[in-house]
Amino acid sequence: xxxxxxxxxxxxxxxxxxxxxxxxxxxxxxxxxxxxxxxxxxxxxxxxxxxxxxxxxxxxxxxxxxxxxxxxxxxxxxxxxxxxxxxxxxx
Amino acid sequence: xxxxxxxxxxxxxxxxxxxxxxxxxxxxxxxxxxxxxxxxxxxxxxxxxxxxxxxxxxxxxxxxxxxxxxxxxxxxxxxxxxxxxxxxxxxxxxxxxxxxxxxxxxxxxxxxxxxxxxxxxxxxxxxxxxxxxxxxxxxxxxxxxxxxxxxxxxxxxxxxxxxxxxxxxxxx
Numbered sequence: 001x002x003x004x005x006x007x008x009x010x011x012x013x014x015x016x017x018x019x020x021x022x023x024x025x026x027x028x029x030x031x032x033x034x035x036x037x038x039x040x041x042x043x044x045x046x047x048x049x050x051x052x053x054x055x056x057x058x059x060x061x062x063x064x065x066x067x068x069x070x071x072x073x074x075x076x077x078x079x080x081x082x083x084x085x086x087x088x089x090x091x
Numbered sequence: 092x093x094x095x096x097x098x099x100x101x102x103x104x105x106x107x108x109x110x111x112x113x114x115x116x117x118x119x120x121x122x123x124x125x126x127x128x129x130x131x132x133x134x135x136x137x138x139x140x141x142x143x144x145x146x147x148x149x150x151x152x153x154x155x156x157x158x159x160x161x162x163x164x165x166x167x168x169x170x171x172x173x174x175x176x177x178x179x180x181x182x183x184x185x186x187x188x189x190x191x192x193x194x195x196x197x198x199x200x201x202x203x204x205x206x207x208x209x210x211x212x213x214x215x216x217x218x219x220x221x222x223x224x225x226x227x228x229x230x231x232x233x234x235x236x237x238x239x240x241x242x243x244x245x246x247x248x249x250x251x252x253x254x255x256x257x258x259x260x261x262x263x
Contacts, residue, residue, distance in 0.1 A: 004171075004174065004178075006174075006184070006208065007138070007183050007184050007185070007208060007210055007211060008207070008208050008209040008210050008211065011210075011234075017178065017183070042235070043235065043236075052236075054205075054207050056167040058167060058168070058171055061168060061171065063167065063168075082171045082174070084167040084170050084171060084174075085207035085208055086164075086167070086205065086207060087131075087164070087165045087170065087187055087205070087207070087208065088155070088162070088163060088164035088165070088205040089162075089163060089164075089189060089198075089199070089201055089202035089205045089206065089213075090129055090155070090158070090161045090162035090163055090189075090191075090199065090201050090202065091161050091191045091194045091195075091199040091201065091202070
């Protein structure tokens with residue numbers, strides 16, 4: 001399946017904006033990503049293995065936080081993951 | 092950066108933000124339309140060692156309806172859609188823009204804390220009593236959340252290719 005990499009993280013994927021990974025679940029797919037590109041791990045996950053609070057991951061168009069099985073949700077080659085850091089602000 | 096959100100010194104990056112004059116005016120007018128609320132949007136384009144070049148500006152919804160006069164947030168689903176549209180056109184997300192109603196075009200502590208797109212330009216327009224005033228750009232530089240920093244970024248407002256050249260430059 002494809003994982004779409006946001007602009008700020010492409011420096012860790014050899015400038016690739018899309019990475020192909022295997023895996024039967026979201027967790028396996030993300031694990032495959034950080035195995036291929038270990039420098040990504042600290043930018044995506046806290047020390048205890050949870051997604052950093054400002055990192056949003058979408059399975060197709062759904063936030064994985066709100067999926068019943070969360071990271072254990074099954075995925076297929078037709079699915080895609082998007083990593084989207086939060087964008088917000090104000091004065 | 093100190094705890095009260097002030098920086099002890101400002102740094103200017105050599106990397107430029109280049110934007111066509113039509114899009115420059117578009118993002119400023121967006122802030123006027125949403126006044127007294129903050130507007131927000133995404134800048135699509137290309138990046139190089141010289142900086143970010145904007146080729147399109149896409150308006151986004153502000154999900155902070157609870158405090159839209161001084162807060163903005165763009166829904167990730169909307170970013171995914173915009174990113175997909177950009178990808179189909181060979182464009183990347185190179186920055187974001189928002190407005191500060193009746194407040195200087197300078198990044199705040201909140202802007203900094205909520206900035207995570209390292210390498211992207213954060214463009215802020217001061218909209219004073221409904222009229223766009225100064226527009227500044229700040230490059231989010233660094234390698235991680237721990238060393239990220241905003242650097243003042245010169246904005247080059249470019250004329251269309253037919254006319255050629257650069258109309259003017261706005262130094263922030």
